[in-house]
Amino acid sequence: MVEFGFKLSPSSRINLDLRDKASFSKLVEIEPDALKCMACGSCTASCSAGIFEETSLRSALLGLQNGDKEKALKLLSHCMFCGKCTMVCPRGINTRHLILSINKIYQVR
Amino acid sequence: MKNNILIIGGGPAGLEASSILVKMGYNVILVEKEKELGGHLAKWDTLFPDGLKAEDLLKSLIKKTEGVKCFTDTQVQSVNILDKSYNVILSNGITVLADALLLATGFDLFKAEKKEEYGYGIYEGVITNADLEQFFKGKFSIKKPKAVGFVHCVGSRDEKACNPACSKVCCATAVKQACHIKETFEEADVFCFYMDLRMFGRHYEDLYLKAQKMGIRFIRGRVSEVAETSEGRLLVKAEDTLSSKPIKVTLDTLVLMAGMRPSESGYMVGHQLNLSVEEDGFFSTKDTMLSLQKSNLEGLFFAGAATGPKTLPDTLHEARSAAMEIDNYLTKK
Numbered sequence: 001m002v003e004f005g006f007k008l009s010p011s012s013r014i015n016l017d018l019r020d021k022a023s024f025s026k027l028v029e030i031e032p033d034a035l036k037c038m039a040c041g042s043c044t045a046s047c048s049a050g051i052f053e054e055t056s057l058r059s060a061l062l063g064l065q066n067g068d069k070e071k072a073l074k075l076l077s078h079c080m081f082c083g084k085c086t087m088v089c090p091r092g093i094n095t096r097h098l099i100l101s102i103n104k105i106y107q108v109r
Numbered sequence: 110m111k112n113n114i115l116i117i118g119g120g121p122a123g124l125e126a127s128s129i130l131v132k133m134g135y136n137v138i139l140v141e142k143e144k145e146l147g148g149h150l151a152k153w154d155t156l157f158p159d160g161l162k163a164e165d166l167l168k169s170l171i172k173k174t175e176g177v178k179c180f181t182d183t184q185v186q187s188v189n190i191l192d193k194s195y196n197v198i199l200s201n202g203i204t205v206l207a208d209a210l211l212l213a214t215g216f217d218l219f220k221a222e223k224k225e226e227y228g229y230g231i232y233e234g235v236i237t238n239a240d241l242e243q244f245f246k247g248k249f250s251i252k253k254p255k256a257v258g259f260v261h262c263v264g265s266r267d268e269k270a271c272n273p274a275c276s277k278v279c280c281a282t283a284v285k286q287a288c289h290i291k292e293t294f295e296e297a298d299v300f301c302f303y304m305d306l307r308m309f310g311r312h313y314e315d316l317y318l319k320a321q322k323m324g325i326r327f328i329r330g331r332v333s334e335v336a337e338t339s340e341g342r343l344l345v346k347a348e349d350t351l352s353s354k355p356i357k358v359t360l361d362t363l364v365l366m367a368g369m370r371p372s373e374s375g376y377m378v379g380h381q382l383n384l385s386v387e388e389d390g391f392f393s394t395k396d397t398m399l400s401l402q403k404s405n406l407e408g409l410f411f412a413g414a415a416t417g418p419k420t421l422p423d424t425l426h427e428a429r430s431a432a433m434e435i436d437n438y439l440t441k442k
Contacts, residue, residue, distance in 0.1 A: 014356040032322070039329070059351075
């Protein structure tokens with residue numbers, strides 16, 4: 001094949017028209033706290049897994065709302081359920097139940 | 110004790126100050142350029158944080174002004190500084206010799222069409238915060254939307270719009286209006302595009318949490334441009350700065366939170382008196398802490414948004430302070 005020097009890159013833009021609204025609504029049904037995050041970053045800062053592998057509940061929630069399920073699940077895949085984020089969350093979000101609920105709705109074992 | 114006090118501006122500040130001064134026994138004359146009293150309050154439907162009806166507040170403010178000589182549909186034609194008073198000629202031909210003058214000239218909403226990239230006046234779906242209040246009052250129509258966006262800081266925190274300052278009330282107004290939209294159109298998706306959410310007042314943070322729980326999505330990033338799709342909807346682009354990615358969404362209605370600018374009619378009065386204004390265009394107060402109601406002229410006072418953006422409670426407090434300052438001044442005289 002002749003290499004012309006052109007290539008198609010996938011768009012990195014978030015398209016909210018394509019996001020998965022239904023799954024997020026289901027998540028909110030079993031854990032309404034999913035709506036309460038104000039993106040302060042306390043969970044990410046205190047995460048004991050985050051020191052080794054990129055882990056962030058804040059970013060994961062944002063990813064789910066932006067339709068980036070893969071990224072969101074990756075950001076939670078190293079969670080050890082230690083519960084430190086529950087202690088620091090200023091909005092009192094039940095973060096452990098939220099992460100378990102995300103895994104349940106978005107079908108991760 | 111029958112000094113003449115002329116109050117310019119019949120909005121909340123002018124109304125509150127006039128009712129207090131008239132009870133103190135002064136001869137109070139209130140001038141309002143519009144046909145109705147109330148200023149912006151008369152054009153609003155509900156008020157943050159608890160959804161109080163603007164109409165009810167206005168009614169109680171007006172009710173208290175019994176004894177005040179109100180001239181509506183009247184403007185100040187000229188003002189002259191005399192030895193210890195002001196000679197004011199009104200557009201209705203009446204001349205007032207005022208011992209004290211209160212400027213309660215308020216603000217004008219930023220003209221949203223100046224931010225051309227948002228398409229106000231170009232696309233039908235793009236409206237302002239004031240238009241939306243008119244819709245809630247049943248005096249303006251919008252098509253039933255599937256998705257609605259709110260753009261915070263339109264003409265505020267924007268040097269190119271000649272206003273680097275925060276307009277203070279738009280964040281809480283946007284969140285209030287977003288909730289109201291969600292209550293009106295339950296099925297609609299609602300987005301707020303903000304830079305910082307400045308929910309500083311009592312109960313404002315509760316309003317934010319209420320909005321979040323209703324499913325209103327807050328996107329941190331300023332809308333950069335708006336275009337029309339082939340179906341006549343609005344394509345809105347911004348950056349989601351929390352995920353460092355450009356974002357786009359198709360909406361039906363986009364509400365621009367127009368900020369506060371100094372009122373033009375207030376400027377005309379100030380200009381004749383050579384009153385100094387600060388860089389933001391609002392009048393300078395005598396100092397920045399102890400004499401916020403005083404100007405650099407003897408016998409001339411301020412209340413409300415004439416000296417910068419203010420919430421309604423702040424404006425009413427200032428009106429009461431101004432009434433006290435005027436009383437002190439006239440008693441000493």
